[in-house]
Ligand SMILES: Nc1ncnc2c1ncn2[C@@H]1O[C@H](COP(=O)(O)OP(=O)(O)OP(=O)(O)O)[C@@H](O)[C@H]1O
């Protein structure tokens with residue numbers, strides 16, 4: 001059986017379903033005129049300023065006029081959003097509104113879904129990723145992904161973490177060995193340890209790196225998957241409901257880890273847990289039924305005083 005590749009990705013089953021400090025972007029979706037709210041109480045225009053969000057810092061990922069179809073299903077409609085670097089951006093919204101689809105656009109995972117057709121632009125570090133000649137392996141090294149269900153390989157803890165760098169030849173190039181005058185296996189161990197430490201797992205597994213990863217708890221497995229993603233030295237981490245299969249204590253560890261990682265990485269996280277989005281994210285993008293990005297702003301603003309009535313209804317649990 002072939003293994004998922006590269007490490008920053010997921011299981012095969014998933015693949016089938018699933019420096020401008022005042023950077024701004026005008027929402028291309030200028031109007032949703034005629035669209036009823038889910039509650040059916042009123043209609044509202046999608047105002048540009050609800051997604052025309054200004055943040056401090058640099059833009060790391062920028063989508064513009066992004067549309068995704070699965071056959072006749074228009075899953076994402078004209079999404080334009082800038083995502084700032086070294087912060088946590090939460091994507092929230094009801095089931096089926098396109099959050100996972102959007103996340104998969106950022107590392108072109110939708111390319112693996114035969115029915116998916118992506119139109120529009122996504123730039124990572126200012127470089128268009130939807131153009132000919134883009135090296136998808138390289139892209140997915142730089143844009144790592146973690147999924148709802150922890151999906152470690154049935155290998156040792158150590159081999160899970162070193163899988164990506166080995167596959168990409170980062171260890172074989174021997175750069176670290178040459179610099180440090182060490183052998184290949186020392187370099188690999190160093191890399192494994194560093195990734196496990198960054199994922200806040202090292203202390204729990206340091207004495208059993210050779211054990212099978214499937215023997216770890218769910219929360220440990222998820223942190224191992226994060227370590228595996230970190231091992232290829234990405235700068236963007238996409239997380240699709242990474243804690244929804246975990247108990248509160250394991251969830252809290254993942255949340256603390258995400259907060260720490262956001263000092264170094266650009267984290268984009270899908271969550272159905274409003275409290276989690278409010279706790280850990282710096283900015284929140286609300287997608288609503290129909291595949292629209294309705295509002296994007298500082299997380300506090302979204303949760304305390306959203307502009308859109310539909311967002312208010314969704315957040316207060318009146319629908320979704
Ligand atoms: N692989 C696929 N093939 C066909 N249609 C798909 C596929 N993945 C998603 N869709 C469709 O695209 C739309 C958006 O799905 P998506 O999984 O992105 O939503 P989501 O917001 O992540 O939902 P959830 O919160 O349930 O995970 C849905 O109508 C869904 O049926």
Ligand SMILES: [Mg+2]
Nearest residue numbers: 099100101240
């Ligand atoms: Mg999803």
